[in-house]
Each structure stands twice: as structure tokens, then as C-alpha cells.
Amino acid sequence: MQISRVAKRAVLASLTSAALAGWTTDGQAQDYKARAWAASCGGCHGTDGRTEAPEFPALAGKPKAELLQALLEFKNDTGTKKPTVMHQHAKGYSNEQLERIAEYFSRQKR
Amino acid sequence: MSKFDRRTFLKAAAATGAATGLSSLTGCATTPASAGRVVVIGGGFGGATAAKYIKMWAPNIDVTLVERNGAFVSCPFSNLVLGGSMKIDEITVGYGKLGPNYGVKVVRGEATGVDTAKQTVTLAGGTTLPYDRLLLAPGIDFMYETIPGLNNAAAQERIRHAWRAGPETVALRAQLEAMPDGGIFAVVIPKAPYRCPPGPYERACQVAHYFKARKPKSKVLVLDGNPDLTSKKGLFLAAWNGEYKGTIEYRPNQELQDVDVKSNTAIFTFDKQRADVLNVIPPQRAGAIAHRAGVANINGRWCAVNWLTTESAVVKNVHVIGDATQSAPLMPKSGHMANNHGKHAADAIVALMTGRAVNDEPIIANTCYSWINNREVVHVASVHAFDKKEQTFVSVKGAGGLSPAANVKEGVYARAWADAIWSDMLG
Numbered sequence: 001m002q003i004s005r006v007a008k009r010a011v012l013a014s015l016t017s018a019a020l021a022g023w024t025t026d027g028q029a030q031d032y033k034a035r036a037w038a039a040s041c042g043g044c045h046g047t048d049g050r051t052e053a054p055e056f057p058a059l060a061g062k063p064k065a066e067l068l069q070a071l072l073e074f075k076n077d078t079g080t081k082k083p084t085v086m087h088q089h090a091k092g093y094s095n096e097q098l099e100r101i102a103e104y105f106s107r108q109k110r
Numbered sequence: 111m112s113k114f115d116r117r118t119f120l121k122a123a124a125a126t127g128a129a130t131g132l133s134s135l136t137g138c139a140t141t142p143a144s145a146g147r148v149v150v151i152g153g154g155f156g157g158a159t160a161a162k163y164i165k166m167w168a169p170n171i172d173v174t175l176v177e178r179n180g181a182f183v184s185c186p187f188s189n190l191v192l193g194g195s196m197k198i199d200e201i202t203v204g205y206g207k208l209g210p211n212y213g214v215k216v217v218r219g220e221a222t223g224v225d226t227a228k229q230t231v232t233l234a235g236g237t238t239l240p241y242d243r244l245l246l247a248p249g250i251d252f253m254y255e256t257i258p259g260l261n262n263a264a265a266q267e268r269i270r271h272a273w274r275a276g277p278e279t280v281a282l283r284a285q286l287e288a289m290p291d292g293g294i295f296a297v298v299i300p301k302a303p304y305r306c307p308p309g310p311y312e313r314a315c316q317v318a319h320y321f322k323a324r325k326p327k328s329k330v331l332v333l334d335g336n337p338d339l340t341s342k343k344g345l346f347l348a349a350w351n352g353e354y355k356g357t358i359e360y361r362p363n364q365e366l367q368d369v370d371v372k373s374n375t376a377i378f379t380f381d382k383q384r385a386d387v388l389n390v391i392p393p394q395r396a397g398a399i400a401h402r403a404g405v406a407n408i409n410g411r412w413c414a415v416n417w418l419t420t421e422s423a424v425v426k427n428v429h430v431i432g433d434a435t436q437s438a439p440l441m442p443k444s445g446h447m448a449n450n451h452g453k454h455a456a457d458a459i460v461a462l463m464t465g466r467a468v469n470d471e472p473i474i475a476n477t478c479y480s481w482i483n484n485r486e487v488v489h490v491a492s493v494h495a496f497d498k499k500e501q502t503f504v505s506v507k508g509a510g511g512l513s514p515a516a517n518v519k520e521g522v523y524a525r526a527w528a529d530a531i532w533s534d535m536l537g
Contacts, residue, residue: 032457033469039163039453040475042534043446044527047166052533053526084513084520085491089475092493092509097473 061110153177156432157247159452193316248397293386396434
């Protein structure tokens, strides 16, 4: 059953990461720093990446690899599409920070 | 973790025998103990966002949002109302979703006092709200005492600022509509820092756009208290030397001393200028409640904060965000910036109230669109990371930038941005 599997994973996470103080709905330890960084994106891409405007792609629930690739392409100007503003934002973050942001959005409910 | 998941989790924990070390959690599963009370004053881009995000991230914190107006009216895009491309109701959003969707208590009222020793806020009418942490997002007030002729209500009805969107915007639009063709519209800009650096130049574009279509013999004068354009200079000059050539005239170093209301004249140090529609954007300071709370400690105007937490530099348990702050270097006073302040403050306040470590590497960003006409837009963007050595946000080198030129594509994005950010704060 879906729920008990989620719950079991939460227990495992709690045992391994002990008092990490927070869990996400999928039972993983909460990366508060990544959540705070990712919150900035919500101004355009919607709260937690659930977009309210069709012009801005949804980020919630997208595969991490896909999100990270897009962010790195923006940062390094290697994408096929010419962005208007995303290249200027992506350059403000380290690769590690971008990876954690991608991870955060990949775990959000669509 | 939602309540449902937490309950499921505890059941599973009990079943697997893992609950032994987690017994302290059972209390919060059944009767969530309050983690304390936050009062937010001001429901603009900063305050409304913070109220929503605190509840979203910590449902057990009690959050009350005090707002004097019945609905939010956006300053971004209000210049489009002046130019006739949008209506005021299209830039107005209600507070109705913050309660049902997030559990924010929205109180319509005017905060008149703060007792920072007793940690209470007083509202007009006498209601007292206790707080564990107070978040002030009061925006700006106008320093009318620096313009003697404008320092009374009758004068302010005639010469508008329209720098807080709402009835002011509608009133200035009505003046523009009533102005005969061949008239002069003059916008007077205060010395920086002021709310929305590119806003006055966008306003000039929007009024000129209206004049070109409806009153082609009319002129726009931009009377700037600064030595040069403070934002997006090249992009605005391209429009002023292009489609608005002969309509918009720019004059730098116009420091306003006074106005003569009878003749609609702005009086500068060495010069004066009459206008058919005179629009004075007065010098600004943090909203009044920040002064009453004793947190406006910079030149009697702005509030210095510890940018790691947004807590006031001078009063404990009082946070300040948005235009009212003494801005970090190169950080503009903008709505998008305040929205980002709101989330940063929410994260810090939740951390402080739930006993987790504060994020020591916050990063926030700004995107600001300006309308050149009714289709083409330009932007400026920046990323601001907290610098441990400087103990403030610094603009990240190599990030941020401007549009290469005014373009229609960003006009589409700008419209989407407005819907998105209004929903991010109020939806």
C-alpha cells in the first residue's frame, strides 16, 4: 500500500538522519537551505514551482536531472533556446546550489 | 509534513517499534502545540508573501496579517493604468485566499502603535495584538514636510504622487484624460533612494504612449532630482530618442524645493516649471509604524536590519522587510525584491521560532520589468547572496543584467510575471 510504504520510508529516514528536525512528504529529510533558495523561483514559476502562468514552465515534480540540465545550460549559455532572463539568474548560484534546488523541486507535488 | 502523513508516520513508527525514541512527537501529532505568534503589518509584496510562507512552512505558528486596505493594488503595472492600457481592477487582488488556503488571520485595520517591551501591536479602535515576533512591511511614507506648498491635504488632492497604487492612480489618470491636447505633463523625481528606481521613467513612457495616440501635441517632462537616470538608462533613452522623440524631454539635477499649487508650478533650486498636470513623487521614508516602533534608525528614514534574519538592528524580535529597509548595496526597492524578502524573513522567523539553525547562506533575486509602450518591455535582474565577511547581501558578480533592447516577447513574460507573483503572495 502506497501510504504505508511512504510511512516506512519516513521511519527509516528518521532512524538514519536522527534529529534532522524535518521530513518532507516523501519521507526524506528536509533540505531547508534548498527550500529557501528555491522559494525565490516561485515569484515567476509559482509557489513551490506549481506554475500559475503557462508562459513559465512548472518545476514541481519534474525529474531532477532535467531541471539541473536546464539550469546548467542557462548558467553556461549552452542551451539551444535563447533565454530572456534565466541565464542572468542561474549565474548567481554554484553548481551544487543548483543541484539542491533541482532536487527540491523534483520532490514537490505537481 | 502534512497532518495526515505525520499521523500515518506515527502509526507506522509504533508498528515497527521505532516510536520509542520519538515519543516527544506524539504531542504534535494529535494536538499541535502553537510555536508562537507572529504579527505582520502591511499586506504588500513583502508582508503578504511572508504571512503566507510562514503558515505554509510552519502551520503551528499563529500568523495575523494587519492591512489597512480591503484589497491589494499593485504598484507594478499601475503605470499602464495611467497610460490607459490597463484598468485599476486588473491590478487589484483580494486577500480572501490567505485565510482558507493557509490559515493566515487577515485583520483589516490600521496599526497605530507598537509596544516593543510588552511585545504588543495596537490597532486604531483599540484592539491589542500580542506577538512573539513582529514583522513590519509598511512600505513607504512621503516626506511632505520637505515641500511646504504640498504639505496639506487640499494641495495633495491637486498635485498627486500616484506612487502608491489605488485611488491616487485613478485620480492622476483622470487628470491626464481631462488635460487638453498641447498640454504639459511633468513628473518630478526625488533623489535616490526611493521606491522603484525605474518607475518614473516607465511612467514617462506610458504617458507619452497615451499622448502620442490621443493628444499628439502634448509633452512629457521628466524632472529628475538625480544627476542621471537611476535605472535602465540606455533602454529608456533608446525609447526617448526613438518612438518618443519630441514628446519626452529629460532634465537632470532638478531638486524640488517647493510647489506653487495655484499655478501648478514646481520650484527647483535654479529653475521653475509650470505643468498642466504636475505629478510630484516626494522624497520617501519607511512607513509611519516603523518610526513608532523605533526601528527607523537610519537618518530618521530607513530601518537597518540584520540581513541574515531581517531582524531590526536596534529592536529585538521586530523584523523589517521591503521598501522600508535600509537597502543592502545595489538592492533596489522593488516589489519583486520585497516578495523575496518576505520568503527570506519567513524562513528565518520559522527557524528562530522552532529552534532550528538559521540559513547562513541566503540568496535572493530581483526581476523588474518596465513597459516602454503597451507591448514592449525591458527588464533588469540581479541576484543577491549573503556575504559572511560583509554581513550583508551583495550583488553576485557575473549574474543579473538587462534586456538587450525593448521587445514584445518580454511583454508577454511581464504579463505572466504579474499573474504569477500576485498569486505567489496572495493565492
